[in-house]
Amino acid sequence: MKHLLGINELSTDEIEDYLEHAKFYADSLENGSWDKNKLHNKIILTLFFENSTRTLTSFDIASKRLGANTVVWHPKISSVHKDESFTDTIDTLSEMKPDAIVIRHSEYGAPSFVANRVNCPVINGGDSWHEHPTQALLDALTMIQEKKTLEGLNVALCGDVAHSRVANSNAHLLKKMGAQVKVIAPEFLIPHDPKGAFPLDGIEKFTSMEEGLPGTDVIMMLRIQKERMDKSLIPDTQTYFKDFGLTQERLKIAKKDVIVMHPGPMNRGIEIADDVADDPRHSMISRQVANGIPTRMAVLDMLIGG
Numbered sequence: 001m002k003h004l005l006g007i008n009e010l011s012t013d014e015i016e017d018y019l020e021h022a023k024f025y026a027d028s029l030e031n032g033s034w035d036k037n038k039l040h041n042k043i044i045l046t047l048f049f050e051n052s053t054r055t056l057t058s059f060d061i062a063s064k065r066l067g068a069n070t071v072v073w074h075p076k077i078s079s080v081h082k083d084e085s086f087t088d089t090i091d092t093l094s095e096m097k098p099d100a101i102v103i104r105h106s107e108y109g110a111p112s113f114v115a116n117r118v119n120c121p122v123i124n125g126g127d128s129w130h131e132h133p134t135q136a137l138l139d140a141l142t143m144i145q146e147k148k149t150l151e152g153l154n155v156a157l158c159g160d161v162a163h164s165r166v167a168n169s170n171a172h173l174l175k176k177m178g179a180q181v182k183v184i185a186p187e188f189l190i191p192h193d194p195k196g197a198f199p200l201d202g203i204e205k206f207t208s209m210e211e212g213l214p215g216t217d218v219i220m221m222l223r224i225q226k227e228r229m230d231k232s233l234i235p236d237t238q239t240y241f242k243d244f245g246l247t248q249e250r251l252k253i254a255k256k257d258v259i260v261m262h263p264g265p266m267n268r269g270i271e272i273a274d275d276v277a278d279d280p281r282h283s284m285i286s287r288q289v290a291n292g293i294p295t296r297m298a299v300l301d302m303l304i305g306g
Ligand code: ASP
Pocket: 126, 132, 165, 166, 222, 223, 263, 264, 265
């Protein structure tokens, strides 16, 4: 059975296949030409143990655009609050025979654990600081729409790389597809563990925006993952913004036609200035949100569309 648990385990052919399908659905959404009953009679179960706006909603809309039904399970109103174990919860929900499960969890590897217990495809909607594969796919779709190809693209991952599943999945995907990836962050937010989720090999590291940004085609800003770090690491967000925030001035250091991305939710005034986030010449942030729908339609279609 096929799952989508992480980008790290995909071949370049598989990534290309996902991206081609995502492009197909992005174009089809423009002209209304897709099969609206492709997933008729399928039931998609979403299990989000961590909060979500974009991922949860876009999986729901993507499923419905393909004619599937969704069941949105919520930990707050479930028996997890009556001390039911995670394993028992998963076994119980699996007995109800959904056609696919989308899971987000604060535990590293929870989606693989679930995939080993259930009888349907499992899609990772984000696990701890490990992987967020559909985010990396929709980001890649956005970059391809703007820059034509990922090959040779100069991409800067900026900010809290160390705690970001988005950075990990993007770094794997971009490296596999021939982009040139670099990291710009304070030393303590740069991943160093060779056994960690982040692929360190061949990735340049900079601790200053001024040094790292020249030559950049794509700047991907990342949210400070306060929920995954010791609060004392960044006591003063103003100083952080002064040193690592993306401002109009810093944008000028990169290539003239640089695009700015952010997976959301954004912390305006902490990692990105308002006038950069809303700059129609460079910001792709709304496009990323929109691309969540065709990308997730593609993933659902490829896993359960037959
Ligand atoms: N929404 C993304 C995620 O769930 C990024 C973030 O939360 O900062 O990983």
